[in-house]
Amino acid sequence: MEFKFAIEGGNFSKAGSASSEVKKILKQLNVNPKIIKRTVVSLYEAEVNVVAHAFEGCMNVDIDTDKIIVKIEDKGPGIPDIDQAMQEGYSTATPQVREMGFGAGMGLPNIKRNSDQMNITSKVDVGTEVEIINYFG
Amino acid sequence: MIVQDIVEKLGLKVCSGANGLNREIEGGYTSDLLSDVMGNADENHVWVTLQTHKNIMAIASLKELAAIVLVKGYEPEADTLEQSNEEGIPILSSEEEAFELTGKLYEIINQAK
Ligand SMILES: Nc1ncnc2c1ncn2[C@@H]1O[C@H](COP(=O)(O)OP(=O)(O)O)[C@@H](O)[C@H]1O
Ligand SMILES: [Mg+2]
Numbered sequence: 001m002e003f004k005f006a007i008e009g010g011n012f013s014k015a016g017s018a019s020s021e022v023k024k025i026l027k028q029l030n031v032n033p034k035i036i037k038r039t040v041v042s043l044y045e046a047e048v049n050v051v052a053h054a055f056e057g058c059m060n061v062d063i064d065t066d067k068i069i070v071k072i073e074d075k076g077p078g079i080p081d082i083d084q085a086m087q088e089g090y091s092t093a094t095p096q097v098r099e100m101g102f103g104a105g106m107g108l109p110n111i112k113r114n115s116d117q118m119n120i121t122s123k124v125d126v127g128t129e130v131e132i133i134n135y136f137g
Numbered sequence: 138m139i140v141q142d143i144v145e146k147l148g149l150k151v152c153s154g155a156n157g158l159n160r161e162i163e164g165g166y167t168s169d170l171l172s173d174v175m176g177n178a179d180e181n182h183v184w185v186t187l188q189t190h191k192n193i194m195a196i197a198s199l200k201e202l203a204a205i206v207l208v209k210g211y212e213p214e215a216d217t218l219e220q221s222n223e224e225g226i227p228i229l230s231s232e233e234e235a236f237e238l239t240g241k242l243y244e245i246i247n248q249a250k
Contacts, residue, residue, distance in 0.1 A: 013216065016195030023199060040199050041175050048171075101188045106172035113176070 001025075001063045007047055009055040009076065012100065018059040019043040022070070029063065031136055038114040039068060039134045045107040046072040046130045052097055053077065054127065067116075067135045078124040085120075086112065138162045138249035140204045140227050143183065146245050147231065147238070149206065153218040154227035160203045162246060167239045171196060178202060183246075185239050189213050194220040194228075202226060206242070208235045 003025065005018035022043055026036045043059065050057035054076025062069040079085045086108050093103025111118055117133040141158040144151060151158070166178035167185040171192060178184055180201045186193065189211050197205055198220075204227040207213065213221065213228045221228045231238050 013191050015192055016199060019199060020195070037180070037200075044175055044196075044199055045172065100190055100192065101169050101171040101186075102192075104170040104172045106170070106176060110172055110176045 001061075003061040003063075005059045005061070007050040007057040007059060007072070007074070009051060009053075009057065009074070012051055012102075015048050015051045016044055019047050022059070022061055022068075025061075025063070026068070031068075035134055035136055039070075039132070041114040042111040042118070042132050042134075043070060043072075045110045046070075046132065048102060049107055049128075049130070050074045050076070052093055052102055057127075066137060067133055070132045071129055072132070073127065073129045075127045078126055078128055079120070079122040080124050082120050082122060138246060140183070140229075142249075143204075143206075143242065143245065144229060147241055149229040149231050152207070152213050152221070152228045152230050154204070154221035154225055156222070157204070157225035157227045160226070162203045165239070165242050165246060167235055175200065183242060185235055185242065187211055187235070189217060191217045191220060193217060194224065194226065197221075197226045198224050204229055206231055206238065208233060208238055 023040050054074035057074030060071040088109045089105040091103045091105035097103045115132045116135050119131040122128040140160050163181040165183040168174050169186050181203045184202050184205045207230045210232045
């Protein structure tokens with residue numbers, strides 16, 4: 001099964017809505033609640049990163065019998081140094097975004113902890129793709 | 138222990154989501170960093186925070202939290218309140234600061250266990 005959800009850069013009032021749709025689908029499919037929880041955390045963080053750091057993007061969801069594969073792609077500034085971005089506490093978020101409680105630099109580490117596989121590819125001034133794979137078994 | 142119990146025991150104001158006052162509470166988490174809550178809070182937790190914008194409801198809903206308690210008399214913004222009513226996840230408000238409130242919540246939630 002494949003689904004696609006748009007993500008608007010800069011629109012914090014809608015942040016999390018794509019993740020919420022995927023959660024509903026996984027619940028309907030009776031996926032193990034523990035795996036739904038992990039998936040929701042990682043998808044939310046990837047979605048918020050598009051909202052906070054990029055211009056626009058989308059969440060492409062592919063649900064198989066044994067796993068969920070999600071690709072979150074965006075058009076945006078890209079990530080110049082992925083190893084640095086993965087470090088807990090590293091953030092380039094603006095002061096306004098931090099004031100809202102975003103920008104703690106814990107998003108990518110949260111994805112890492114809550115996914116079975118995580119792949120990031122990024123091109124500066126073009127965009128970023130984060131792939132998240134979680135197995136149901 | 139349900140949300141209504143902490144409302145009564147701590148004299149909290151119910152700002153919204155009164156239809157969820159019977160939600161079960163199993164613990165809590167105190168933080169103003171959204172990713173911290175996303176990564177560490179758990180289902181049926183009460184979340185103590187000073188954040189009042191709509192994203193707190195997105196998190197409460199995704200994590201299936203029991204309720205949000207705002208500190209220092211803070212009130213939810215209009216769209217936050219609306220989503221709280223829709224989802225039936227209460228937003229409560231306390232005049233106390235996070236330290237005092239968390240201490241009291243910790244005590245009553247653990248006594249009930
Ligand atoms: N989709 C993205 N586009 C551009 N930069 C990104 C993206 N995702 C993450 N980053 C970069 O990686 C950093 C760390 O991300 P993260 O761990 O989620 O922390 P935070 O979002 O709180 O800053 C961000 O501050 C940003 O510099
Ligand atoms: Mg982030």
